[in-house]
Amino acid sequence: AALADSYPHLDIQVRRFIVPSTPEQDKIPYARVNHNKYMVTDRTAYIGTSNWYGDYFVDTAGVAFVYEPYITNTTRDIRQELQDVFERDWTSPYAVPLRKL
Numbered sequence: 001a002a003l004a005d006s007y008p009h010l011d012i013q014v015r016r017f018i019v020p021s022t023p024e025q026d027k028i029p030y031a032r033v034n035h036n037k038y039m040v041t042d043r044t045a046y047i048g049t050s051n052w053y054g055d056y057f058v059d060t061a062g063v064a065f066v067y068e069p070y071i072t073n074t075t076r077d078i079r080q081e082l083q084d085v086f087e088r089d090w091t092s093p094y095a096v097p098l099r100k101l
Helices: 002-006 054-059 078-090
Strands: 015-017 038-040 045-048 064-067 095-097
Touching: 038 078, 045 078
Parallel strands: none
Antiparallel strands: 015 095, 038 045, 045 064
16 A cells, blocks of 8 residues: 555556365365466566565575567567466456455
């Protein structure tokens, strides 16, 4: 709320990805989660192995890949593929806005 109050035209939306499961699948912890660790901007893609929590960046060793094309072209690239994955998940019926929970 404080960030949105500082920037009146800012629209921050958060969704929780809830994967449906059967009673049998519920017995397996973390078996039905979306555990992606990537970020996509207008020009760059980031894929990493660490959770995005402060301690992970200090106390653990992780690997990351940053992709930024030297030349903008019309062919599909890694950044566009990741954006498509994000948009697929964001518009999925399993992605529920936090305000509805």
